[in-house]
Amino acid sequence: MESFTYEDIQQIANDILSKVKCRPKLGIICGSGLGKLADMVEDREVIPYNEIPGFPISTVPGHAGKLIFGTLRNKSVVLMQGRVHCYEGYSPQKIALPVRTMKLMGIKVLFVTNAAGGINRNFNVGDMMVIKDHLNLSGVNPLVGINDERFGPRFPPMSRAYDIELRKLALSIAKEMGFADLVHEGVYSMMLGPNFETVTECRLISIAGVDATGMSTVPEVIVAKHCGMTVFGMSLITNKVIMEYDQDATANHEEVLETGEKSSRYTQQLIAEIVGRLDLD
Ligand code: R1P
Numbered sequence: 615m616e617s618f619t620y621e622d623i624q625q626i627a628n629d630i631l632s633k634v635k636c637r638p639k640l641g642i643i644c645g646s647g648l649g650k651l652a653d654m655v656e657d658r659e660v661i662p663y664n665e666i667p668g669f670p671i672s673t674v675p676g677h678a679g680k681l682i683f684g685t686l687r688n689k690s691v692v693l694m695q696g697r698v699h700c701y702e703g704y705s706p707q708k709i710a711l712p713v714r715t716m717k718l719m720g721i722k723v724l725f726v727t728n729a730a731g732g733i734n735r736n737f738n739v740g741d742m743m744v745i746k747d748h749l750n751l752s753g754v755n756p757l758v759g760i761n762d763e764r765f766g767p768r769f770p771p772m773s774r775a776y777d778i779e780l781r782k783l784a785l786s787i788a789k790e791m792g793f794a795d796l797v798h799e800g801v802y803s804m805m806l807g808p809n810f811e812t813v814t815e816c817r818l819i820s821i822a823g824v825d826a827t828g829m830s831t832v833p834e835v836i837v838a839k840h841c842g843m844t845v846f847g848m849s850l851i852t853n854k855v856i857m858e859y860d861q862d863a864t865a866n867h868e869e870v871l872e873t874g875e876k877s878s879r880y881t882q883q884l885i886a887e888i889v890g891r892l893d894l895d
Contacts (some may be wrong), residue, residue, distance in 0.1 A: 616705045618668070620764050623711065626668050627718035634659040636683035638690040639894040641713075641721040642885065643834060645728035646676040646867070647874015648850060649695045651882050655684035663696075669715070670708045672696040676729075676871045687890030692716065699830050700754050701808040710756035710837040714765065723844045723894065725885060726834050729870045730826035730849035733816060734800060737825065737851045740877035742797045742884065744784045745776050745847030748832050749803040749824055756833045757840055766840035775839050780846040780888065787887045793880055800825025802849055804832035810865035816855045826851060846888070850874060850881050 631637070636659055644651050652658075663669045663679040672679035677696025684691065694712060698704050716724065730743070737743065761768045781799060788797035803819050805811060807829030811819075819827060826849045838845050852873035853865055 616707050617759055618707060618711055620762050622668065623714045624718050626666060627715050630661060630666060630681065630715065631719055633661055634683045636690050636692070637720060638683060638692040639720060640689055640691045640723045640725070640889065640892065641694070641716040642691060642725040643694045643697050643727060645697070645830065645850065646674070647729055647852065647871045648727050648878050648881065649676070649678050650878055651885060652682045652693050652695045654882060654886055655682050655686050655691065655693060657684045659683040668711070670698040670704050670711065672698055673702050674699065675867065676874065687886055689889050689892060689894060691889065692719070692721065697830060699807065700752060700833065701806055701829055706754040706756035706833055707759060709833045713834050713837040714841060717841045717843060721843065723892065724838045726831050726845065726847045727881065728828050728831045728849050729852040729874055730802060730828040731811065731853050731855040731865060732826055732851040733820050733855055734798070734825040737798060739851055739853060739873055740796065741851045742881055743800045743802070743826050743849040743851060744781050744797060745802045745849060746781060746799050747776065747801045748835065749801060749819065749822060750832045751819070752804045752806045752832060754806065754833065756837050766842060770840045772836065772839060775835055775845055776847050777844045780844070783891065784846070784848070784884060784888055788884060791883065791887065796880055797884070798825070802831060802847065803827045805829060811855060813856055813859050816857050820857065827855065848881065848885070850878060
């Protein structure tokens with residue numbers, strides 16, 4: 615099994631920090647088509663993943679594969695403009711590496727965003743979902759293997775993974791900004807992918823209480839919680855999943871990216887406003 619020691623990851627974190635002036639306390643992972651968040655970052659310092667020895671490289675369209683350091687609403691941040699997914703062939707431990715690297719760079723709060731299919735029939739394409747919990751249907755877990763207590767405990771709790779204060783803040787900001795009707799709270803599920811979900815899978819997770827589904831986020835959140843980070847998660851609903859058999863319409867990644875391009879404006883505004891109000895000291 616591929617594994618990275620605390621010292622390996624400390625080395626990667628030190629290498630990265632030696633290349634930038636910024637010392638962020640907040641990390642943001644940008645989902646499919648959500649990389650435009652990086653446009654809002656000022657005083658940017660950019661490091662492509664392929665210039666960081668040991669870092670996984672994004673191979674999926676819509677994931678630029680760059681670390682963007684800078685300030686967002688006067689807060690020092692680092693953005694992962696693009697993530698990596700297990701279906702790209704990376705081990706769960708490799709998926710964990712960027713989050714642990716952020717931890718050892720001093721990140722205390724992690725925002726995770728993704729493009730997701732709407733299971734909840736009240737959700738429309740372009741809506742946002744503040745994640746309140748997740749269902750891990752991927753069959754993988756990045757904490758499998760020898761546990762290093764310097765990161766966190768062998769058996770970390772996961773019942774309050776998504777910070778309740780940040781969830782409330784997001785919903786109240788959406789109200790203040792006049793787009794509360796576009797923002798819901800709900801449960802995200804992760805399947806391994808890379809194929810989109812079958813009709814029966816969607817029906818099953820709907821019964822289980824899932825509101826939106828995708829192929830990412832969960833391993834990052836598990837690792838972040840394990841090492842004591844505060845987590846906020848948000849999905850952009852980029853398509854409505856097919857819940858009836860024998861429909862002509864099918865899901866496709868182009869639609870996901872197109873919706874991300876068209877509808878990420880509010881997501882960006884909301885995230886920037888939350889960041890502006892965070893007390894990171
Ligand atoms: C499918 O279109 C892709 O979009 C989502 C799915 O997980 C999958 O990778 O991407 P993110 O979860 O990275 O936003």
